[in-house]
Amino acid sequence: MATDRAEQKDNEIIEKLKHAADEVVKVAKEKQNPKLKMPLRGLSNVYFDEKDKMIKLGDKQQTRSFFNIGQAKKFMQTFLIAASCKELIKSGKTTSIRDIYYNTKHTIGDTDENTFDEQDESDPVIEDIEVGFDALREELHLFANSKGSMVGNLTIMDSGDTIDLRKMGSGGWSIPSICEPHIIQFKNCEAKFVLFVEKDAVWRRFNEDKFWEKHNCIILHGQGVPPRGVRRLLRRFADELKLPIYVLVDNDPWGLYIYSVIKQGSINLAYESVRMAVPTSKFIGLSSFDQDRYKLPKEVTIKLNDLDKKRIQEILKYPWFQKKDWQKELTHMLEKGVKLELEALSRKHISFISETYVPEKIARKEWLE
Amino acid sequence: MAEDDNGKLRAISVAEFFEKNRHLLGFDNPIRALLTSVKEAVDNSLDACEGADVLPEIFVQIQELGVTRYKVIVEDNGPGLPKDQIAPAFGKLLYGSKFVTFGGKQSRGQQGIGISAAALYCQLTTGRPVRIISKTKKGEAQVIELKINVKSNEPEIITHTTIDWTKEHGTRVELEMEAKYTEKKASVLEYMKETAIVNPHASFVYIDPEGQKIDFPRVTKELPRKPESIKPHPYGVELGILERMLKETSSRTLKSFLTTEFDKVGSGTADEILKNAGIDPKISPKFVTIDQSDKLVKAMHGTKIMAPSTVGLVPIGADIFKKSLESEYNLEFAYAVTRPPSVYRGNPFVIEAAIGYGGELPKDEGVKLVRFANRVPLLYKQGDCALTKATLSVDWKNYGLSQSGSNMPGGPAIILIHVASVWAPFTSESKEAVANYDEIIKEAKLALQECGRQLQMYVGKKFKREIAAKKKEMFKNYSIELAVALSDLTGKKKDEIEKDLLKVAEEMLATGAIEGEAEAAKEEKKPKRKLGAFKDSGDE
Numbered sequence: 001m002a003t004d005r006a007e008q009k010d011n012e013i014i015e016k017l018k019h020a021a022d023e024v025v026k027v028a029k030e031k032q033n034p035k036l037k038m039p040l041r042g043l044s045n046v047y048f049d050e051k052d053k054m055i056k057l058g059d060k061q062q063t064r065s066f067f068n069i070g071q072a073k074k075f076m077q078t079f080l081i082a083a084s085c086k087e088l089i090k091s092g093k094t095t096s097i098r099d100i101y102y103n104t105k106h107t108i109g110d111t112d113e114n115t116f117d118e119q120d121e122s123d124p125v126i127e128d129i130e131v132g133f134d135a136l137r138e139e140l141h142l143f144a145n146s147k148g149s150m151v152g153n154l155t156i157m158d159s160g161d162t163i164d165l166r167k168m169g170s171g172g173w174s175i176p177s178i179c180e181p182h183i184i185q186f187k188n189c190e191a192k193f194v195l196f197v198e199k200d201a202v203w204r205r206f207n208e209d210k211f212w213e214k215h216n217c218i219i220l221h222g223q224g225v226p227p228r229g230v231r232r233l234l235r236r237f238a239d240e241l242k243l244p245i246y247v248l249v250d251n252d253p254w255g256l257y258i259y260s261v262i263k264q265g266s267i268n269l270a271y272e273s274v275r276m277a278v279p280t281s282k283f284i285g286l287s288s289f290d291q292d293r294y295k296l297p298k299e300v301t302i303k304l305n306d307l308d309k310k311r312i313q314e315i316l317k318y319p320w321f322q323k324k325d326w327q328k329e330l331t332h333m334l335e336k337g338v339k340l341e342l343e344a345l346s347r348k349h350i351s352f353i354s355e356t357y358v359p360e361k362i363a364r365k366e367w368l369e
Numbered sequence: 370m371a372e373d374d375n376g377k378l379r380a381i382s383v384a385e386f387f388e389k390n391r392h393l394l395g396f397d398n399p400i401r402a403l404l405t406s407v408k409e410a411v412d413n414s415l416d417a418c419e420g421a422d423v424l425p426e427i428f429v430q431i432q433e434l435g436v437t438r439y440k441v442i443v444e445d446n447g448p449g450l451p452k453d454q455i456a457p458a459f460g461k462l463l464y465g466s467k468f469v470t471f472g473g474k475q476s477r478g479q480q481g482i483g484i485s486a487a488a489l490y491c492q493l494t495t496g497r498p499v500r501i502i503s504k505t506k507k508g509e510a511q512v513i514e515l516k517i518n519v520k521s522n523e524p525e526i527i528t529h530t531t532i533d534w535t536k537e538h539g540t541r542v543e544l545e546m547e548a549k550y551t552e553k554k555a556s557v558l559e560y561m562k563e564t565a566i567v568n569p570h571a572s573f574v575y576i577d578p579e580g581q582k583i584d585f586p587r588v589t590k591e592l593p594r595k596p597e598s599i600k601p602h603p604y605g606v607e608l609g610i611l612e613r614m615l616k617e618t619s620s621r622t623l624k625s626f627l628t629t630e631f632d633k634v635g636s637g638t639a640d641e642i643l644k645n646a647g648i649d650p651k652i653s654p655k656f657v658t659i660d661q662s663d664k665l666v667k668a669m670h671g672t673k674i675m676a677p678s679t680v681g682l683v684p685i686g687a688d689i690f691k692k693s694l695e696s697e698y699n700l701e702f703a704y705a706v707t708r709p710p711s712v713y714r715g716n717p718f719v720i721e722a723a724i725g726y727g728g729e730l731p732k733d734e735g736v737k738l739v740r741f742a743n744r745v746p747l748l749y750k751q752g753d754c755a756l757t758k759a760t761l762s763v764d765w766k767n768y769g770l771s772q773s774g775s776n777m778p779g780g781p782a783i784i785l786i787h788v789a790s791v792w793a794p795f796t797s798e799s800k801e802a803v804a805n806y807d808e809i810i811k812e813a814k815l816a817l818q819e820c821g822r823q824l825q826m827y828v829g830k831k832f833k834r835e836i837a838a839k840k841k842e843m844f845k846n847y848s849i850e851l852a853v854a855l856s857d858l859t860g861k862k863k864d865e866i867e868k869d870l871l872k873v874a875e876e877m878l879a880t881g882a883i884e885g886e887a888e889a890a891k892e893e894k895k896p897k898r899k900l901g902a903f904k905d906s907g908d909e
Contacts, residue, residue, distance in 0.1 A: 021858035024851075028869040031876060033884070066851065066870075067844065067877050068884040076847045079854035086858055109846045 006182065009139055010089045016133045017082045024066070024079070033067040036075065038132030039271065046270045048319045053263075053279035057131070057270040077125045078132075080104045080115055085129070088141040094178075097126055097142055131271050136180075137228070143177035148230040149200070150175055151207055152218030155188040162187070165218070172207060175220065179232040186241060190216060194237050195358065196230075196281075197221045198249040198258055202342045202353065209354040215362075218243070225258055228269070231276040234262060238278045245278050246367065248358065251286035252302075252339035253311035256330075259283050264320050282367040284358065286340050288333035294357070300347045301338035308339065325368050385519055387462060387489055395800075396490045400555070403431070403439060403548035404748065406487035407557055410443035410542050412477040412745065413484050415568060417447030417540065422592060425571035431550060431557060433578040438495065439548040441487075444541035449505035459488055459501050459542065460515045460524020475596040475681055475791050477745050487544055489517050494547035498527045503540040510534035550578050555748040561585060562697055563739055563746035567685055567787060569693035588693045593683050599791060600632040602677035603642070603669035605715025611662050611669075615654045623657065623665075624650035633675040642672045677717045679710035681791045684719045685744070694723050694785060701727025704823040705785075708816050713808040718790035720809070722816035724824055730781035736770065738777065740803070741787040747801050754802035755794075756786045759813035768821030769828030784820070786813055840883065844874040 024034040038061065039045065045060040066075040084104050088095060095103075101122040106115055116122045130137055137143065149172030154165045158176070165173055176183070195217055197203040203221035206212070212219050218237065222230035237243045247262055249255030263281050265273030287293075291301060304312070315321055316330050333339070345353045361367065387394060395405035411427060418425035423446060432440040450458055462485045488499035504510035514527040552558065561575045565585035570592050573585040601610070620626035627639040634642070643650045646668035648661050657665070684707045685693070691705035705723035712718070730737075740747040740756045751757050765771075765778035772778040788794075794804040803809060852867035859866075877883050 018858050021855045025855055025859055025861055025866055025869070028866065028873055031869075031873050033873065033877065033882075065884055066847070067873065067882070069840065071884075072844060072847050076851045076854070079851055079858065083854040083857040108850055111842075111846060113846070115850065 013133070013135050013139050014086055014089055016135065017086050020133065021079060021082070033065050034075070035066075036064045036078065036132065037061050038064065038128060041127065041131060041268070041270070043267055046267050048264065050319070052274075053320065054273040054277035055265040055267065055270050056273055074125065074128075077104075077115065077122070078128060081122065081125050082129060082133075085140045085142065094138075094141045094143060097123055097144055100126065100142060127268070138178040138180055138183075144227055144229075146174050146176050146229065147227045148175040148220060148222040149173060149203065150218060150220035150233070152194075152212045152220075153190040153216050154186065154218055157185040157187060159183055166213075170204065170207060172203075172220075175222075175227075175229045175233060177227065177229045179229045179236065181236075184233070184236075186236070189241055189243075191218045191241075191243060192216050193244045193246060193362070194218045194220070194234065196226070196234060196245060196247045196262065197342075198224065198255060199342060202248075205351065206354045206358075209351050211354045211358070215359065225261055228272070228276065231262060231278075234278050234281070235276050238280060245281040246284045246358075246362065247281050248285055248342065249283075250339065250341050251288055251290065251333065252304075252341075253308050253315060255286070256315055257311075260315075260318065260320070280369070282369055284361045284367040286342060286344075287366075287368075288329055288336055288340075291336065291338070291340060294345070294348065296340070296344055296347060300344040301336075301340055304334070304337050304339055309334065323368075329368060387486055391490065391493075394486055396486070399437060399547055399549035400551050401749070402490055402494075402546060403441065403550060404555065404557055404560060406441050406490065406544050406546065406548075407431075407443065407560065408745070409484045409487045410441065410544070411564060413542075414443060414445035414447060414540070415571060415744075416477055418445055418571070419592060419595070421448035423447060424587065424590060424592060425568070426574075427571060428574045428576075429557075429561065430576040431578050433550065434545065437547050437549060439546060439550060439578070441544040441546065441548075442541065444539060446536065446539045449508070449538040449540055450503045451505060452508065452511050455501055455503050455511060455513050456515055456524040456526055459485055459499055459513075460517050460526075461485055462489065462517070462522055475683055475743055475789055477743050484542065485517065487546075488515075489519075491544045491546045492516050495545050497545040500543040501540065502532070502534065502542075504534050504536060504538050506538045510536070558583070560746055560748060563741070563748075564744075566693045566697050566739075566785065567690075567741050567744040567746070569685065569689045569696075586696070588696050589689050591689075593685070596683045596791075597680045599678050599681040599717075600630060602632040602712075602715035602717075603627075603634060603672070603674055604677070604712070605792075606631075606666060606669055608662060608666050611666055612659075615657050615662065618654050620654055622651050623648060623654055626654045632677050638672065638674055642668045642674075645672050676712055677715060679717045679719070682710055682717055682719050682789050684721050684789050685787060687721065687723075690721055690723050690785075690787070694725050694783075698725050698783065699729040700725040702824065702827045704820050706816050706819045708812050711808055711812050713794060713806040716790055716792045716794070718788055718794075718809065718812075720812040720816045721787040721789070722813065722820050723785040724817075724820040725783040725785075726824055726827065727781050730783055732779075732781045734780050735777040736765075736780055736782045736784055739783065739785045741785065742793040742795070742800075742803060743789055744787070747803070749801035750796070751802070753796055755805045755809050756788065756803050756813055758805060759810045760784060760786070760817060762810070762814055763817045763821060765821065767825065768818075769825040769832075770821075782824070784817065786816070788813070837878075841874075841878055844878070844883075845871065848874055 020036065027034040039057055040060040040062040045058040046055055047058050049056045064071045064075050066072055081100060081104055084100055098119055101116060101119040104115055104122065108115060126142060129135065129140065150165060151168045151172045152165050156163050156165065163173060197206060197219060198221065200221055200223050203219060206219050220230060234245055238245055247259045249258050262278055264279065265277040312330055312334050316327065321330065342353065345357055391397060396402040407429060411429065414427050415425050426446045428444040430442040434440055462483065491497055491499055498514040498516045501513045502510055509531040512530045512532055515524045516527060518525050558575065558577065561573055565573050569588035572587040575583045614630055618626050618630055620629055624639045624643060627634050627642060628636060640650065646664040648665060687705040687707045691703050694705065695703050703723065703725045705721065708720045710717050710719050738751065738757060738760055740754055747754065761775050770778040770782055788803055788809065794806055794809065796802045796804045848870035849867055852863050852870055855866050856863035
């Protein structure tokens with residue numbers, strides 16, 4: 001553990017926050033309107049980088065001024081959170097973004113207005129600070145709730161503890177929010193690939209069937225849209241261990257979106273794509289052709305609703321889904337008019353997914369990229 | 370007329386008619402009967418005072434005699450009635466000149482069928498006579514108790530005495546009836562309040578059944594101008610009326626009939642009408658055939674004739690109307706307008722509207738609409754009334770009030786509309802709703818829109834002031850919060866940072882340099898993230 005490096009980083013961040021605060025104090029003294037400049041987050045400043053194959057944040061800047069009707073509160077909130085982060089860093093503690101919300105939430109003066117009403121209000125401010133002060137969330141000593149589990153042919157170090165991912169029982173190792181190299185190090189890896197499964201329940205099937213042992217791999221899930229920790233791990237597996245990443249999701253727009261987030265990143269965290277996106281990740285299923293290919297009866301399918309159809313139309317236009325195979329896959333889903341859950345394969349038999357489906361797909365290289 | 374058992378027509382007395390049709394005359398239920406009785410008596414009193422150029426001082430009391438029995442007492446300072454006129458005035462239905470056929474002058478009396486109807490109602494429900502005290506300047510105070518002979522429509526005097534009355538002159542009527550007292554909508558109190566608003570020259574004292582005394586002082590000492598009588602305008606004439614006028618006229622020729630009996634018909638106009646009708650001007654009105662009358666009516670409606678004279682109209686006047694409204698309600702803002710006279714079917718009329726805002730008016734209720742015709746409040750049938758229709762046709766959202774769909778706008782506001790007309794256009798005998806004439810709706814709408822514009826200006830200014838105050842408060846509070854955070858981060862003194870921030874706030878507020886008002890509005894309209902269909906998971 002590079003404690004000196006960590007300490008240096010801490011000081012660097014405190015300095016950044018202090019510098020911004022000093023600037024505001026100075027400007028106010030000069031009777032000017034204090035302003036904060038930061039990259040603009042959101043759709044208008046997000047683009048798909050064709051070369052790197054990921055969603056990135058553009059270079060548009062936004063200015064947030066204090067004496068501005070629409071921005072005053074956010075401006076104030078930004079420094080409230082910044083001050084709270086400074087305290088955290090100083091005390092050497094790390095806490096959840098929910099904690100920070102409570103820590104900074106209070107009633108303003110003798111009004112009935114709160115500094116923050118919902119965590120939905122403080123979370124984006126934290127993201128603003130990450131982008132605006134060029135500080136990673138972990139560098140601010142913040143984390144989100146853990147989500148997702150992992151097992152596999154691999155040993156890791158987590159905050160100095162050795163963890164053998166072959167011996168994690170039925171629940172697996174709970175993936176923390178921060179999976180940076182200074183916290184998690186990969187030690188002994190025999191695995192040859194990584195299988196990401198959308199759902200916890202399906203992941204359990206793979207674990208119980210010892211899929212990872214039989215096929216010498218790592219299996220993990222993120223309970224739906226994977227959180228930062230899971231995405232960061234996937235990226236590190238691809239970068240540091242050069243493992244292929246296979247993504248197994250429901251055959252519906254939501255599943256495709258999850259794949260999309262893993263592969264190219266998300267709009268909201270476009271500035272984190274560089275650390276998290278895995279453009280090489282492979283979509284192995286479920287495919288809209290699987291129903292026919294595996295002769296699944298009609299009753300295990302679910303009809304697409306209007307919203308589903310609308311979303312598929314949107315996805316058809318995503319730049320990273322322009323390849324012929326993808327267009328075919330998506331158009332076919334629309335033509336069939338149905339979606340398929342991973343569990344639909346259990347109609348064949350309970351372990352069809354882990355014993356037949358995935359092994360066959362990988363062996364036949366039946367995936368989309 | 371009514372049919373008897375043999376199917377033959379026979380004449381029935383008006384009193385008999387009343388007995389059979391009291392629902393049409395405002396006596397259909399015990400709550401309304403009480404109110405109608407008060408209304409008739411007060412109308413009489415006001416008319417009597419104004420007729421004698423006396424500033425009205427009217428006393429109204431409701432006494433509870435039993436669970437469903439009440440006594441209505443109305444007393445005025447009018448000229449009093451000569452001894453021999455008392456009995457017919459109170460004991461004969463349709464006595465006096467209130468039921469003019471057409472034309473005439475603006476009066477309250479078109480409202481009901483008179484105080485004798487109330488007397489009859491008392492008699493029918495309690496068997497008690499009506500008691501009247503009346504004193505003229507010269508005579509003694511006469512005290513008469515009388516009943517109405519239902520068959521003959523003639524008063525029957527039960528007792529007749531004289532007393533010493535401290536009053537110089539005036540009339541007092543006491544009516545004992547089956548009734549019900551309510552304090553809800555369409556209550557006597559409400560009626561008193563509204564009557565006081567449109568009769569600013571009168572003072573009222575009201576004592577309710579609990580003995581509580583409520584004063585409605587007068588707002589002006591100026592009596593309303595006495596309405597002049599006007600002749601009917603040809604545009605409003607119908608065949609039936611024309612037939613009767615032809616029969617009753619003393620004119621020798623049809624032409625002189627037209628020039629003497631009608632408003633705005635001179636020799637030239639009369640010639641043109643008759644030419645259009647193709648009738649000889651020299652024939653006697655008595656010999657006009659039905660066929661000819663029909664042609665004559667059509668010609669009267671089809672010939673260009675000057676708009677009717679408006680001398681018969683006596684509006685309240687915008688200034689007094691506003692003042693009067695303000696004296697009854699504690700308001701933040703009030704405005705009133707009197708429209709120029711207009712005409713519906715040959716009848717001149719004037720619309721007046723007033724609006725009150727804020728103050729004691731409730732914020733969370735719909736606007737209260739108060740309707741008047743010839744200075745009498747209309748307390749029932751709001752939904753059927755042209756004035757209601759006009760109110761709902763205004764887009765109040767443009768004028769600073771909330772409004773969902775075409776419902777009554779939201780408070781805190783009160784809207785008053787007064788239609789003054791020689792012949793108030795009611796929908797039916799109950800005289801509680803103004804009929805839907807386009808001209809009346811249009812005029813009412815114009816009046817309301819003007820009130821609306823004034824209100825909007827007031828509300829707009831007030832809103833701006835409130836926003837400014839809110840902004841100031843907001844920047845002050847945020848500055849204090851920000852100063853704490855900045856002090857934590859920089860180690861500098863909180864108080865000093867706060868002081869600096871507040872100084873900038875003050876300066877920027879004063880010079881209007883605060884940013885973002887336009888942007889703030891735009892920001893709200895901007896669509897959310899397009900891919901928002903897929904909301905990123907919160908805890909990414």
